[in-house]
Amino acid sequence: MPRSNGLFLVFIVYALQFFIFPSPGSAGHLEPFKHTPVPPGNPQTQEKIELGKMLFFDRRLSGDGTMSCATCHIPDMGFSDGEAISLNYPTTKNWRNSPTLINVAFSKFLFHDGRVETLEDQALFPMMSSFEMNQNLDFLEEEIRSVPEYLVLFKKVFGSDDITREKMAMAIAAFERTLVSLNAPLDKYLNGNLEVLSSEAKKGYEIFVGKGKCTDCHYGVTLIDDKFHALNVPENPDFQADPRVAATRRFVAKLNHYEDFRNLQEDPGRYLITKDKKDWRAFKTPTLRDIAKTGPYMHNGIFDSLDETIEFFNLGGGPGNTVLKPLHLDDAEKQALKIFLVEALNGDDIVMPTPKIP
Numbered sequence: 439m440p441r442s443n444g445l446f447l448v449f450i451v452y453a454l455q456f457f458i459f460p461s462p463g464s465a466g467h468l469e470p471f472k473h474t475p476v477p478p479g480n481p482q483t484q485e486k487i488e489l490g491k492m493l494f495f496d497r498r499l500s501g502d503g504t505m506s507c508a509t510c511h512i513p514d515m516g517f518s519d520g521e522a523i524s525l526n527y528p529t530t531k532n533w534r535n536s537p538t539l540i541n542v543a544f545s546k547f548l549f550h551d552g553r554v555e556t557l558e559d560q561a562l563f564p565m566m567s568s569f570e571m572n573q574n575l576d577f578l579e580e581e582i583r584s585v586p587e588y589l590v591l592f593k594k595v596f597g598s599d600d601i602t603r604e605k606m607a608m609a610i611a612a613f614e615r616t617l618v619s620l621n622a623p624l625d626k627y628l629n630g631n632l633e634v635l636s637s638e639a640k641k642g643y644e645i646f647v648g649k650g651k652c653t654d655c656h657y658g659v660t661l662i663d664d665k666f667h668a669l670n671v672p673e674n675p676d677f678q679a680d681p682r683v684a685a686t687r688r689f690v691a692k693l694n695h696y697e698d699f700r701n702l703q704e705d706p707g708r709y710l711i712t713k714d715k716k717d718w719r720a721f722k723t724p725t726l727r728d729i730a731k732t733g734p735y736m737h738n739g740i741f742d743s744l745d746e747t748i749e750f751f752n753l754g755g756g757p758g759n760t761v762l763k764p765l766h767l768d769d770a771e772k773q774a775l776k777i778f779l780v781e782a783l784n785g786d787d788i789v790m791p792t793p794k795i796p
């Protein structure tokens with residue numbers, strides 16, 4: 439095929455995608471909660487969700503039996519862990535902030551660098567990670583198989599008591615898809631109940647969609663764009679000198695075939711996955727739903743408060759970034775923006791006592 443025809447075809451496909459695969463919302467448009475997307479290969483059933491929940495809270499999933507998924511994704515803390523840098527396997531140190539799992543079903547990319555695209559694929563990573571659960575999956579399969587209650591449950595859910603890592607991951611993913619933020623004032627507001635927000639929060643809403651330009655990136659149902667941006671968030675000074683964090687950074691970089699991993703001083707973000715210069719220190723746009731419950735903020739937890747985070751955006755992001763411009767918000771505007779984030783985006787608390795683990 440001549441080159442120009444090839445290009446034309448690329449153009450047609452590019453143009454068509456907007457008709458065939460409508461995006462979850464276009465820039466500037468916030469959307470009320472509707473329903474949770476579920477992949478056809480892993481339909482939700484009540485029993486599968488219950489099994490996934492048990493596994494999520496089961497400390498057998500970690501090598502030394504001290505940690506479950508819920509250790510770093512704590513229900514009472516919006517399914518994050520309240521630490522700047524997340525918890526870790528003994529003697530090691532993590533290097534990134536634990537993200538909320540609320541509304542995670544809506545995300546097209548998982549992890550701060552988007553290296554995984556489905557919850558089914560994601561679930562095995564923390565189990566295997568040397569600095570998280572540090573478990574051997576062949577061993578884990580045998581361990582779970584030795585628990586009679588699990589044999590019964592796997593049989594009920596999957597029609598066979600052959601316990602595999604893939605089935606564990608499917609059950610955990612089904613459970614995670616139930617973690618949704620419901621009844622936030624923003625949903626009621628977008629559905630026409632204009633009285634539900636205080637006048638401060640309404641002012642903040644106007645800044646969020648207007649002068650603040652927040653909806654350039656935070657839009658749709660979960661206030662994300664499924665994209666990565668290099669805002670040049672600084673390295674977190676509290677951890678920059680920690681040799682264990684540096685070891686984790688070098689280790690992850692090496693696993694991702696980053697050649698000069700020994701001399702790496704910063705988190706390369708999305709670049710680790712794509713090796714594309716424009717992705718250097720780019721991170722995924724995170725959801726802002728339930729944001730008041732999930733601090734500290736950013737991929738490395740550098741900001742303890744929403745005030746600091748808002749000031750970061752107000753100043754036009756980190757040094758040298760080409761994505762953000764200063765906003766020149768005055769104190770009252772910054773305050774209103776914060777009140778919008780705290781008041782409007784807070785869904786019902788998810789109250790989840792630890793289930794009984796067999």
Ligand code: HEC
Pocket residue numbers: 494499505506507508509510511524525526527532534535536537538539542545547548549550551557560561562564565569570571610
């Ligand atoms: C030791 C703490 C820790 C444990 C244990 C842990 N996680 Fe995480 N989780 C994290 C951190 C930190 C990240 C972000 C890592 C990154 O971006 O590189 C993360 C990211 C995720 C994400 C991606 C969320 C998003 O929005 O991108 C999901 C989903 C998730 N974890 C689920 C789980 C499941 C399921 C388990 C148990 C099998 C688990 N986690 C165990 C700390 C932990």
Ligand code: HEC
Pocket residue numbers: 550646650651652653654655656666667669671721722723724725726729732734735736737738744747748751752761762775
């Ligand atoms: C160019 C895209 C873009 C724009 C515009 C933008 N953000 Fe973000 N936002 C991001 C990205 C990317 C991150 C994650 C950065 C990181 O982890 O290092 C983020 C992180 C955040 C966080 C922290 C979330 C968390 O859980 O850690 C908050 C709060 C936030 N943004 C609020 C805002 C507000 C308010 C505005 C408008 C004033 C705004 N953002 C404008 C892309 C954007």
